[in-house]
Amino acid sequence: MASVATTHAAPHHGHADPNADYLTATKGIASWLTTLDHKRIGLMYLASVLVAFALGGIFALLVRLELLTPGRTIMDADTYNHIFTLHGVVMVFLFIIPSVPAAMGNFFLPIQLGAKDVAFPKLNLASFYIYVFGACFALWSMIHGGVDTGWTFYTPYSTLTNSWVIPMVLGAFIMGFSSILTGVNFIATVHKMRAPGMTWSRLPLFIWALYATSIMQVLATPVLAITLFLLMIERFLGIGIFDPKLGGDPVLFQHFFWFYSHPAVYIMIVPGMGVVSELIATFSRKAIVGYMFVAISSLGLALLGFLVWGHHLFVSGMSEYSAMVFSGLTFLVAIPSGVKVFNWVATLYKGSISLASPMLYALAFIFQFTIGGLTGLFLAMLAIDIHLHDTYFVVAHFHYVMVGGTVFGFFGGLHYWWPKMFGKLYDEKLAQIAFALVFIGFNVTFMAQFIMGSRGMPRRYYDYLPQFTLYHQISTVGSWILGMGFLVMLGMFIKSLASGKKSPRNPWGSCALEWQVPSPPPVTNFVHDPVITHGPYDYHLATAAELAED
């Protein structure tokens, strides 16, 4: 890495300067919409997923507001059923699946590998447009009243309801292809585009996480496509596949659906773990302890992700022996998850720790993922799961993993890489205020849900018994604090774009490769082809020039 020069070569006359920064090298809307630059595609994804996150967040706030009081608060039952479904669909398919891989992965995977771009830049742009096309179908469905099936589309409900299931399912089906193509692209890029000296044992853990995620995307997403396709066939042609009235089997749908959707939750969390590894290393100025174990644990999670779908069916009438096998396999997930947590905490030991805002998100991730993981063990334990299944305990568990984990990882990454992506610094004080609100708001919202869940409150309930009122109200107030935190964060980032100070090359003093290129990076990422001489976390080998700000 020492050989990465930061001086600019003389620009050629008459052509866009390859060393000009990627944001200003070419101008105009068309230059963005037709760009093959992975960084610009990454930013377009970033803008799209942030819009989706805002939309899904508004739906979440509406759900919580309705649950402020038993009975009707602001909407009727059918509206509520649509809103919670849209919250799930938007957050899962439009936001969280593409969030870290497609937005930050696109931007940083090639740079971290020392490459000029991904292996197939045109395919990369195509993935983005397929995502947009799929999102349009989802929007079309929403504008016409949306769906009321829950994001899981369980049959026979989803074949009987007269809401707009088909366009929504078609949207998810199309977005699946975007996910597959991005996965293929990343796998090829990791294999073929590494700079000289970028050995597998020097790959950043973010890359390992994206690599594991890509494998899951390529292998699991086709099953979702097949399942949703069968659902459409059943609705259109009346061929009995899942509907018992037509001779189908409704539980078969659940098997198919979770065969994708369980790996999908690992598609969501593993990239977040990759971000956290980067953050812990940079802000402790220390190599991640047990690097290879952490890397392999991502692949371990990817593998186990395929073997545990059955735990979603423990009360669906599955045989006791199947339940036993799926319970045992689900417990195994704790091992690679634990390996990551232990190694992150061990990395802090004898580090040089800075508590800048990205690090705060990483530390909160560790705390919340630990809770999310351990409550997952409650649900893996058959005896307890029978009671907790489909209650708010499950809602709280997966929000601790998906929000407390992935969303915190995503925003930690956004704070971390923001100066590199936009070349601007942000107001650290505001960032920390936003963090405090998000952290407190999140934990208040979902801690209350664990308790009402174990006390028996079922999920997806418009109305509830008076004994649950207090917990619902605590949770709703938490959602307001959380929402406020995100508003402060939004203001902070807008302020940075409008009037942020110019960021130096390496504001965090990191020795990772992406911090050795200018902020924002030039079109070709590297002014001279990089030669990698040490790993991304080898602070003891880094030169003073690498760790310097400029």
Place this chain on the structure above:
Amino acid sequence: MLAILNLDPPTTTFQLPAAFSAAASDVDDIYYAMYWFSLVFTVVITGALLWFIFKYKRKVGDKLEPPGNVTILEITWTVIPVLFIVVLFHVGFKGYVNQAVPYENALEIRVRGTRWKWEFEYPNGMRENGELRLPVNRPVKLILSSDDVIHSFFVPGLRLKKDAVPGMYSSLSFLPNQTGDAQVFCAEYCGTSHSAMLATIHIVSQEAFDDYVKAGPQKPDGLTDAQWGEKLFLQNNCNTCHSRDGSKSPGPTFLHLNGRDEMMGTPAGMSIKIDDNYLHESIQKPQAKIVMGFTSVQMPQFSLSEKQIDALIAYLKTL
């Protein structure tokens, strides 16, 4: 179970509702063992994290440490959790099998889930919606099915849950060991009134149970017909489809029902003035005459005695 650890929480605790069976109390022991395990683990991890960020806060001139050789550490924190999860898996599976094995000579009750009510059928053929009476200290087997979409029969007080799936039977087996009322929820999302698909299990003495099953549901002392009708209206979950305040609902609203003129969708074009005979027919044969605009909704059959129907009609006329 786990008695050696002396973890015997009272039946109602902060995290769990009152338990109505010994097996449910066993589940609670497992739950609390898991809870304390998790709490200790979280405190240790978070404590270490906070200690390190305090102790190794960045200072000028920090020496940047190379990564040490940690293979032994890695093996340790892989193997020890494996041992833990083997124990947890074993305990969890044992508790599950304990609840899953059906009792011999159990009292068999048929349970049918329909949007949006639970119907119970006793061995003598008597049927009732929304309320089930069971004798204490006698094993019970519920045989579940669904008439439309998937429902899930959830009794927090028994720590039991099972999906009612259209096209197949599933069952739940338990031995209630104390009297009282256990709440029943539908736990699998089933549409508009999913959250109102509730029922109550009254666990009563054997004598009270025998009397009830023999005589069938009777008007409670001191209630007028209309008052009993209101109880039946709620117990049978009529409110999940018919609003009483004129607001939109899956079925026609019951506000100002009596004497109203309605156009029928089935048979099409027929006009009817709503009276006792129409109401009686509609309760017994819901598909006979359906108000226009509601023909796509399938009202389920209700098995009610003549006395109950009289009481219901008396109540409906007060709205």
